[in-house]
Amino acid sequence: QVQLVESGGGSVQYGGSLRLSCAASGRTFSWYTMAWFRQAPGKEREFVAAISRSGESTDYTDSVKGRFTISRDNAKNTVYLQMNSLKPEDTAVYYCAALSTGTWRYPKDYDYWGQGTQVTVSS
Numbered sequence: 714q715v716q717l718v719e720s721g722g723g724s725v726q727y728g729g730s731l732r733l734s735c736a737a738s739g740r741t742f743s744w745y746t747m748a749w750f751r752q753a754p755g756k757e758r759e760f761v762a763a764i765s766r767s768g769e770s771t772d773y774t775d776s777v778k779g780r781f782t783i784s785r786d787n788a789k790n791t792v793y794l795q796m797n798s799l800k801p802e803d804t805a806v807y808y809c810a811a812l813s814t815g816t817w818r819y820p821k822d823y824d825y826w827g828q829g830t831q832v833t834v835s836s
Contacts, residue, residue, distance in 0.1 A: 714740065715738070715824070715825040717737055717809050717825055719830040720733070724834075725799055725834055727801060727835065729799050730795070730798075731799065735747070735749075737790045737791065737811065743766055747764050747783075747785055748761070748783075749761040749783060749809055753806075760818040760820070761774055762774070762794060763783065764792065776802075781794060781795065782797075796832070800834060802834075803832060804833050805832060806831050807831075810823040810824075810825065812824060
């Protein structure tokens, strides 16, 4: 089992920044690809970003490229999402997730999920 706990959400104005953190406990953190997904009201959960076990490879959905950065610290069992130049359309509940094997962008492949943290961006 892996337990994931997100933090760092909040309310910001257009153009602001937030840094989300996801602390993992349980099985070896470095065994898992880590990702961030988000879900806005009335919409499906969507992929935001993912990072490989070593941290050498990353992937982003097009709408956040150049604005968001995913990173991880395997010594601290934590994955981060730095979000800059935030827009109202970024408003959602953000979830971190852990993947042992599967497709990075496919939520149903993920093994473990956090409880989510709310991000609200006002115009």
